[in-house]
Amino acid sequence: MLEKDLRERIKEVAVDHFNNNGYHGTTIRNIANDVNCSLPMIYYYYNNKKELFDEIIKKEYFDLLKRQAALLKTDNIIDFYTKFVYDLNSLSNYDKKVYRLGIKVYLSFDGDEELMEIMDEWEKTILPRHYQLLKPYLKNADNDMAIVRTLVHLLESLIESIVVKNRFLPEEEIREEISIVLRGCE
Amino acid sequence: MLEKDLRERIKEVAVDHFNNNGYHGTTIRNIANDVNCSLPMIYYYYNNKKELFDEIIKKEYFDLLKRQAALLKTDNIIDFYTKFVYDLNSLSNYDKKVYRLGIKVYLSFDGDEELMEIMDEWEKTILPRHYQLLKPYLKNADNDMAIVRTLVHLLESLIESIVVKNRFLPEEEIREEISIVLRGCE
DNA sequence: CTTTTCGCCTAACGTTCGTTAGAATTATAT
DNA sequence: ATATAATTCTAACGAACGTTAGGCGAAAAG
Structure with missing residues (x-):
């Protein structure tokens, strides 16, 4: 051994x-x-090549996502999202690669129909989850959902920079951008 | 023939x-x-498979990008960006596929080192270009560059939804999100 | 001590890949 | 009409692919 x-x-x-x-x-x-x-x-x-690929996505990638989603939330929403994104910088190389591969499948750049369906299911949970998180901070304005959508879009792009393009993003830059979208909340 | x-x-x-x-x-x-x-x-x-792939990226994709970048700009910056994104919905199927393939290479999910270098060169021009566009509308605040970065991140994510995930985004949703990032400008 | 199980190997199977040789056909030019 | 050039084809090359058959040695079980 x-x-x-x-x-x-x-x-x-x-x-x-x-x-x-x-x-x-x-x-x-x-x-x-x-x-x-x-x-x-x-x-x-x-058993075969596909099974090896599938195990990486189904087990490793979704385990990672659930670990991420279960992160503790602080009382300050901007701090929370900033930390959420910034911490991706220090993901292990292995986790970063798993994450990258998952995003590749998520964008249907790889994998097959079956994996895509699993991804679609996951995607449906994204907006409601962040809406729940943001709810206490939203002012019940008519554009509440738009703010949630904008934040999720920003997060996706930030995550892609770090995980897919393998860039380092400074905490201050992340905070600035999230603050712009959430300005007015709290 | x-x-x-x-x-x-x-x-x-x-x-x-x-x-x-x-x-x-x-x-x-x-x-x-x-x-x-x-x-x-x-x-x-x-001559070979690679040359076929390269021509699609080097000619078709970058031609498309340049066509996009040369779009006329209206006097209202939010209208301009909204139209810029919304019009992607009605890209021809061929153009959409070329765009999608280009993004795949841009994220280094496909293609080779050489194409990646071309992509890196292009990427460097993105932030300055949008800074020039937004300059007249920015209030010389200390977070001007952060607003530009946030907008570019939002645009990337919106473009990905339409072109890569092949979703239709309504004009109103696009306008709402861009307005959130650019609120305060103009 | 024997037998079974486990972890690992060399060697090969059949298939499909990128690519090319070489010739037939069609269009163009002289 | 004849020669030349531009398109298109059938057939095949060698290499690499996913996968499997079958056997070797060490450890575990009886």
């Missing part, structure tokens, strides 16, 4: 390859090479 | 395939099948 469980190491390397080369550009041989194991070992732990 | 130039038809079908299946998931055989021509005809007009 090497440093880590072989099954885990395969998945880690697979995340890397799927990320860099997409589903079709990734070969089992290349994964096996980087893991330093023989080719059929991949099939010993995963 | 059929309805259209064969070279053009190959490119059209290729855009579709690269879009649906990515670079590695696309095969020259499948393209030839859908074009209803023999396989080597692709090689008659394009």
